Amino acid sequence: MDRLSSVLSAFRPKATSVSNCLFLEFTSHLSLSSDSSYWLYMIEGELILNPKGSTKTDLTRGDGVWLASGLNLEVLLPKPSSHNKKKVEAKLFICEFDFGSKALNPLLDLAWQCVKVEQGDEISQALAPLNALLLSESLHPRCGSQVVVERLAEAYLVQLLRLFMQTKKIQFGLLAGLSNAKLARAIVAIHEHPNQAWQVASLAEQAGMSRSAFSGLFKITMGMTPMAYLASWRMRIAAQRIKQGDKSLAIISDELGYQSEAAFRRTFKKIMGVAPGAINRQT
Template sequence: MDRLSSVLSAFRPKATSVTSLRFSRQREHLSLSSDSSYWLYMISGELTLTAQGNSRTELKEGDGVWLASGQNMDVSLADKRQFETSILICEFDFGTKALNPLLDLEWQWIKVEKDDGIAQQLLALSTLLLAESLQPRCGSQVIVERLAEAYLVQMLRQFIQTQKIQLGLLAGLSDIRLARAIVAIHEQPQQAWQVASLAEEAGMSRSVFSGLFKKTMGMTPMAYLTSWRMRLAAQRIKNGDRNLAILSDQLGYQSEAAFRRTFKKVIGVAPGAIGR
């Protein structure tokens, strides 16, 4: 399994809505659910998005920004004389930020400018997505949702290939050596991995591997292994897998009690509280 698919097989993005919004007033408010991820694409005009803590980004026509999780933002138009400022909003159910490791980002949002190489690689999909969403025809809703999902996966692929992200899982997957160890964890979470065996997967010495992994991923290899197992468990429980004895065995735990303790410590709630 390739490095991105090793994550997407467990946390698959699903487009829940694709809409366009027009802004006409100088200052407006945009509220996006924290339970969803978003891709915002400037169709026309220019604006500035300002979130809590004064994090802000300016978007011009053809620019886009990926939000790992939604938030409340103020929208300011760049020019009072603008007659039309519109933005395409793609909303995704991509698992919560607490569960999906792909959403562990150093930044709350990632901007892709129009002239960026990533934007050029996505141009064909952007054109199709805009055409279907702005001029609805028979079956457009289904087509638009699938196009939005393909767009997100392509964008994540570009983030990895261009090493755009510097910290977290996407950064780790961008390093071909670390990626081998990370994919091994993803594909065989039940394995009794140790730092030495993961370093061997990466083709690195134990000390160099440990240092690079922590610097890139923001945590030690064994901490990531535990985090992946528990997030995977939470995702499976959320999807209806309630047999904890079998689940704990599948994730490398010799006792259900040890699994329960680790789950509560990592996720913050007992397994039974997931999905309620």
């Protein structure tokens, strides 16, 4: 399995909403769910996204931005110049994606991750044909457009994440780890074989690195140790299987490499914050 598919096969994105929003006021607000990821694209005009406590993002026509998870944003329009009294407005294209709950999906671990794609850069050029098709279907709906738009948006997101990895656009977190060829080999090994009795040494061997070099690079890039990521991935997979309700805890714990259900329960509560039986309420 390839690097990106090793994540998306477990946390498959689903387009839940594709729309466009027209901003006419100098100051507006845009409320985006923290349990969803977003692709925002400037169709017309320019604006500033101002998240509370974080860096502002300027967008002009043709720019886009991926938000790993949403939040409430202040939206600012530029003030008209003294010699140009034309009414200022901006139109923003918004794709919302469901990756599962924030508690389960490692792609949503960072509270605020904003990745801007400027018009004309390498990523924007690669996305141009699919972007044109997505906008055309969305802005000029035809028979079956809703289904077509949703599938195009999902394909667009996968291509976007792939290009982020190829260009090393993201420097921290899971996508950054998967962008590193050596770390990716160890991460994919965890994703594909979570039941294996991995140790730092065996994961470093997968990466083709020394134990110390691997541990240091992994923690700097992923924000946690290799063994912490292994435990986190196992518990997230376990939570999904519990939610599906088709297997007992004993079977799930065995499939994920735990020698006893009691050890599995302790690890689950430590990482997920709730007992396995409460996961449906927690998510």
